[in-house]
Amino acid sequence: MGDRLYEALQYRKYGYHPIPFYPHSKMPAFEEGAILPYRQRVPSDRELLAMFRDPDLELDLAATQRNVRFLLDRGIDAEYGTLLAGGAAGDFSAMSFDERVQVAEAVVAEAGGKVPVAMGAQTTSTRELIRLAKAAKQVGAEFIQVSCPFYFTHTEEDFFEYVAAAAGAADIGIIIYNTFWTSAAVSLKLVERLAAIPNVVGLKWATPRTDAMEFEDVVSSFAERLCIIDNHLQFATSHMLGARAFEVHLCNYWPEWGIKLVDNLAAGHHVQVQRDLVTEAMPFYKLWVEIEKTYTSGDGYLDKLCMELVGLDSSRCRPPTRDIRTLYRERTRQMLLATGVPNVVKA
Numbered sequence: 001m002g003d004r005l006y007e008a009l010q011y012r013k014y015g016y017h018p019i020p021f022y023p024h025s026k027m028p029a030f031e032e033g034a035i036l037p038y039r040q041r042v043p044s045d046r047e048l049l050a051m052f053r054d055p056d057l058e059l060d061l062a063a064t065q066r067n068v069r070f071l072l073d074r075g076i077d078a079e080y081g082t083l084l085a086g087g088a089a090g091d092f093s094a095m096s097f098d099e100r101v102q103v104a105e106a107v108v109a110e111a112g113g114k115v116p117v118a119m120g121a122q123t124t125s126t127r128e129l130i131r132l133a134k135a136a137k138q139v140g141a142e143f144i145q146v147s148c149p150f151y152f153t154h155t156e157e158d159f160f161e162y163v164a165a166a167a168g169a170a171d172i173g174i175i176i177y178n179t180f181w182t183s184a185a186v187s188l189k190l191v192e193r194l195a196a197i198p199n200v201v202g203l204k205w206a207t208p209r210t211d212a213m214e215f216e217d218v219v220s221s222f223a224e225r226l227c228i229i230d231n232h233l234q235f236a237t238s239h240m241l242g243a244r245a246f247e248v249h250l251c252n253y254w255p256e257w258g259i260k261l262v263d264n265l266a267a268g269h270h271v272q273v274q275r276d277l278v279t280e281a282m283p284f285y286k287l288w289v290e291i292e293k294t295y296t297s298g299d300g301y302l303d304k305l306c307m308e309l310v311g312l313d314s315s316r317c318r319p320p321t322r323d324i325r326t327l328y329r330e331r332t333r334q335m336l337l338a339t340g341v342p343n344v345v346k347a
Contacts, residue, residue, distance in 0.1 A: 047084045049252060049300050049307070050091045050103050052315040059099055063313035065110040067252075070312060074255040078115055080262050081251065083107055086120035087145060089249070089300030094318035097128065097135075105139040118143035118175060124151055126162050130169040137170040145204065147177040148184050156190045167199040175202035175229065188218055195225050204229040204247065219243050233277060233285070235261065236270035250281055253306040254341050257281075280339045287328070287335055296322040305332050310343045 051063035068083065085107040086092045086100045095103070104119040111117055119136040121144035123129050129146065136144045146166055148159045166174060176194055178186040185207065186194075194200050203226045207214045216237065219228050223242025230238040231247040238246075246265075251258035257280065264273050288302045298321030305325055308314035309332060316323040336344045 047087045047089045047247065047249065047252070047300075048107055049089055049303055050086065050095065051313055052091075052318060054315060057316070057318050059095075059102060060313070060315065061102060061106040063315070064103060065106050066313050067307070068107055068110040071251070071255050072111070072114055075259050076115060076251070076255050080259050081255075082116040082118055082143070082245075083111060084118045084120060084145060085141070088120070088122075089252075089303060090120060091300060091318055092120045092122060094321075097131065100132070101135045101139060104136060104141055108140040116142045118145055118173075120145050121166065122147050122150075122177070122179075124149045126165050129162060129166050133166045133170040133172055137172045141172065143173040143175055143202070145175045145177050147179040147182075148186065150179070150183040153184050155184070156187065156193075159184065159186070160190065160193055163194055163200065164197060167197045172199065173201045174199045175204055175227075176200060177204040177231075178206060180207060188214070188221065191218055191222055191226075195222060200226070202227040202229055202245070204231050205243075206231040216241060233281070235265065235277065236273045239265045239273075240270060249303050250284060252303040253310050253312065253336075256342075283335050283339050287332065291324060291328060295327065296324060302328075302332065305329065306336060306341075309333050309336055309345055310341065311345060 048064070048068065051060040051067065052058060053060045071081070071083070084090065085104040086095065090103065092100055100120070104117065108117045117140070119132070119139070119141040121129055121132040121136065123132060126149075133144055144166065146163055148154055149162065154162075163174065163176065174197070176186065176191070180186070191203060195203075203218070203222060205215065205218055205228055207218070209215070215232055215234065219230075219238050219241045222228060223244075227245050228238065228243040229245035229247060230243045232238070235243075235246050246258075246261065248258045248261065257276075261273060261276070264270075264276070284302065284306070291302060298317055301317045301321055301324050304314045304317065305328060308325065309329070316325060330347065333344060333347065
């Protein structure tokens, strides 16, 4: 069993929790082999994008690795991030099993132990989930991200047995991802049961908003037992309630933004964090929602266009997500300039 997973399991005894994350996305704030008090960790999730060649859209692993190197060179390390390979923004739904493994292997190799890597393991099949867990362990990933199988509305017992199968297949940390928009939602009661599985060390959390405050309820209830990864853009609130990891799409093209987020949260500058979300992050998400409503759907396509516009390797997403690069190029470029992103290319 790997040292960091061993440390994760020690939380059950000693009250310390090696943060499992992230990217999007996507984070353990500790040195190799060391255990830090849970409260000292404030990482951010880095959901890495898989690159494809134009026009045949075959995997471009070299370009993917160059983008990993960009993140490392710009300050993303184990204090500030975990790389999520083959998540939703990484086009997992449009890749074969073998391609998903290839991407994870390439990311692990380029990260070189400097940044932990999680492998996306979403699937509709328990048999494939077991294969993904074993493959992730074999290529050197430290975690897998698992969400409730989509298409059918599965029961909570279905999902519990699904996660338990992954936990029994490999000694690897498991991050539970509540994808309520594509599958059955994860309830507080189910989180309680899943948290008892030793391999389950993280919860990537978002939930529909109601007056019952389900988001805050789960964060505050489980922050001492699991690494809560805020996938709800409530970074200031969730941090005050104990979350220590944050899904940050902006880091794909602006890693300094994620570093600033982590540092401001660690310093307790929650008002500044909220201001930065509104002035620097919200324009990205508003444009994303507009594209999602009026042109195409998927994940990662806007991140990729932003990356192209700051001079990084990029590509379109695989179909059925359509190519946004021509139609939204100038709108996106102006958004980057308005929010202060460095190194934006000229028109």
